[in-house]
Amino acid sequence: MFSKSQGKSRRSPGAEFRAVVWMVRHPGSVAAPAALLSSLSYLGPTVTGSLVGAATTGAVGWYRGHPDTFDTVAAPVLRAWRRRWMGAYRGRRWADLMAVCELTKTHPRTLHTMVPRVIRVRSWSASVDTVRIKMIPGQSHRAFTNNLDEIASTLGAERVALEASRPGEIVLIVQRDEPFAYTIPSPDMPETVDEVDLSALYMGEDELGRTWTEPLLGGHSIGAGATGAGKNSLVLAKMRAVMPMIREGLVRPWVADPKLLEFVTLEPMLDGRYASEAGDCADLVRSFVENMERKQKRMQRNKLRSAPVSQDYPLDWLILDEVGSLLAYRPEHAHQLVADCSLITSLGRSTHDVLECLVQEPSKDVLPIRDLISRRVCLRVTSERHPDMVLGEGMREKGAIADQLPEEGTAGIGYCVAPKARLPKRVRSAYISDADMADLVKAVKAPGLRIVA
Numbered sequence: 001m002f003s004k005s006q007g008k009s010r011r012s013p014g015a016e017f018r019a020v021v022w023m024v025r026h027p028g029s030v031a032a033p034a035a036l037l038s039s040l041s042y043l044g045p046t047v048t049g050s051l052v053g054a055a056t057t058g059a060v061g062w063y064r065g066h067p068d069t070f071d072t073v074a075a076p077v078l079r080a081w082r083r084r085w086m087g088a089y090r091g092r093r094w095a096d097l098m099a100v101c102e103l104t105k106t107h108p109r110t111l112h113t114m115v116p117r118v119i120r121v122r123s124w125s126a127s128v129d130t131v132r133i134k135m136i137p138g139q140s141h142r143a144f145t146n147n148l149d150e151i152a153s154t155l156g157a158e159r160v161a162l163e164a165s166r167p168g169e170i171v172l173i174v175q176r177d178e179p180f181a182y183t184i185p186s187p188d189m190p191e192t193v194d195e196v197d198l199s200a201l202y203m204g205e206d207e208l209g210r211t212w213t214e215p216l217l218g219g220h221s222i223g224a225g226a227t228g229a230g231k232n233s234l235v236l237a238k239m240r241a242v243m244p245m246i247r248e249g250l251v252r253p254w255v256a257d258p259k260l261l262e263f264v265t266l267e268p269m270l271d272g273r274y275a276s277e278a279g280d281c282a283d284l285v286r287s288f289v290e291n292m293e294r295k296q297k298r299m300q301r302n303k304l305r306s307a308p309v310s311q312d313y314p315l316d317w318l319i320l321d322e323v324g325s326l327l328a329y330r331p332e333h334a335h336q337l338v339a340d341c342s343l344i345t346s347l348g349r350s351t352h353d354v355l356e357c358l359v360q361e362p363s364k365d366v367l368p369i370r371d372l373i374s375r376r377v378c379l380r381v382t383s384e385r386h387p388d389m390v391l392g393e394g395m396r397e398k399g400a401i402a403d404q405l406p407e408e409g410t411a412g413i414g415y416c417v418a419p420k421a422r423l424p425k426r427v428r429s430a431y432i433s434d435a436d437m438a439d440l441v442k443a444v445k446a447p448g449l450r451i452v453a
Contacts, residue, residue: 083123114136114137118133129176131174134168141164175426184428193248201213203237207427216317221376224379228411229379230411236432240432251317262321264276285318286340296350316352323358362390376390377416379414380413384396395424413426
């Protein structure tokens with residue numbers, strides 16, 4: 001008789017077996033040289049050279065003649081292959097990186113070193129790689145989360161973030177340099193109400209070049225950022241995206257603008273729902289709450305728990321710019337404002353009453369209602385504590401390094417939290433110029449405007 005442990009070998013699989021497994025896992029890397037060798041054997045070097053030359057000429061012609069399709073279709077594939085097999089994600093170099101960052105383990109039986117395996121590399125952007133990794137048994141994503149700075153340093157990357165994947169797998173987002181080396185222009189405004197989706201309004205792009213959208217319906221928002229970080233674009237991008245609904249009275253912005261400068265251009269289209277002096281801002285918020293309570297009573301009379309956005313139940317959108325100057329720095333109005341804002345965030349969802357706060361210093365002393373607001377964007381900030389205050393505990397160590405963004409050239413760049421993965425992603429909002437704001441006002445005040453009293 002012998003125990004089960006006596007029936008287990010301490011040897012690891014042979015090199016030839018591991019080579020076969022590697023070829024099965026990477027058929028593309030085997031097929032290309034196999035096809036080339038087969039062509040040389042059956043067609044000869046002349047025909048093979050002609051085919052290779054024709055393919056190369058076609059690729060160069062595509063690259064030179066139609067950059068848009070080449071950069072969209074071919075460049076990500078070629079870039080991912082080069083970085084996968086000629087960079088740090090290959091074989092021994094990857095194993096050494098994992099060992100340096102203490103992410104390997106020794107198998108208790110065979111005593112061989114287990115290394116997290118790279119499954120796939122994608123490079124949709126020249127600045128960002130996404131690396132899908134199969135973790136070793138007994139390893140959790142926290143092991144990688146705790147070593148993101150070390151991984152970034154070893155890879156020579158500016159930032160590495162982590163995204164959860166299927167069980168046993170993670171995705172590392174490796175930012176090699178600034179992906180937003182350009183300004184995102186303001187998109188065209190939709191022309192009709194039917195073109196507006198209140199659950200996904202265009203805001204700009206994320207770090208992988210995908211469209212970044214945010215909802216306006218069904219929740220409240222915080223936009224945090226230091227002076228010059230581009231907070232006003234977070235609001236103005238949404239306004240342009242819902243312009244037809246503002247024009248038809250289905251969405252009604254209310255703006256408290258204590259700086260007197262950021263949103264004053266919008267005053268002609270707000271029909272009295274604009275205030276700049278501290279006392280007037282407090283009165284505006286109180287009027288907003290009273291309007292919300294009237295809608296609640298109307299829904300109660302009609303025995304409605306919810307209602308779609310309509311002329312009878314429009315979406316009222318309260319925007320508080322530089323909210324710290326209203327809730328923290330002016331004690332004569334702060335108590336009532338905090339009480340009213342708490343009512344809005346607690347009761348406004350079913351009546352389509354939405355609060356959006358723009359703030360420089362997001363601490364609870366400045367923004368006491370912070371925990372009542374779930375949708376958040378953190379632009380460039382001045383303290384390493386601010387990303388966690390805005391996005392949630394632990395978000396900075398997962399890659400939301402908003403405090404490290406330089407002052408120059410980063411307006412509109414920041415981080416938000418992906419709703420499913422609950423992990424930060426880097427984004428940039430579209431730039432809304434003064435001319436774009438003037439176009440918005442002109443479009444809203446076009447003939448045919450209907451006002452809801």
